[in-house]
Amino acid sequence: MIFMSQNDWPAGVFRLLFTNPVRYFISKCLSQEFHTTNEWPILENIPVEDDKVWTIKQDTTRLLVYCNGVEMLNFRFSVHSDRDSCTEHWIRETKKVILEFNGPESVAYRYTDPDTYGSSSA
Numbered sequence: 001m002i003f004m005s006q007n008d009w010p011a012g013v014f015r016l017l018f019t020n021p022v023r024y025f026i027s028k029c030l031s032q033e034f035h036t037t038n039e040w041p042i043l044e045n046i047p048v049e050d051d052k053v054w055t056i057k058q059d060t061t062r063l064l065v066y067c068n069g070v071e072m073l074n075f076r077f078s079v080h081s082d083r084d085s086c087t088e089h090w091i092r093e094t095k096k097v098i099l100e101f102n103g104p105e106s107v108a109y110r111y112t113d114p115d116t117y118g119s120s121s122a
Helices: 084-090
Strands: 002-004 010-017 023-026 054-058 062-067 070-076 096-098
Touching: 010 054, 010 062, 010 084
Parallel strands: none
Antiparallel strands: 002 010, 002 096, 010 023, 054 062, 062 070
8 A cells, every 4th residue: 555645755665465374564674675465564463254355554654564453564754764865755645545455365455444443543
């Protein structure tokens, strides 16, 4: 998914790779450039249910990822990254999100306005 700021400038890119194990990528934040997806970090302790509902929240300080209501990732840009470009890139306020699907893992999606769903500072 691509988080877009005003004037359609990218505010960040987050990707989930639904392999075994599930891996993730956060643009401009990881200390090395990954040449293959096998080098992406792994999400640990994913719920075992067959149906999985992923919730992804982002603000100017962090990216939160939940699976079936269980927190999988709480990535604070200024704490978990040693790259200055991470905070500089993600500090932009998101105005829209572009979803990209590259496989059968994503059957459906729903956008929920954070103001009606809940706070992103969970």
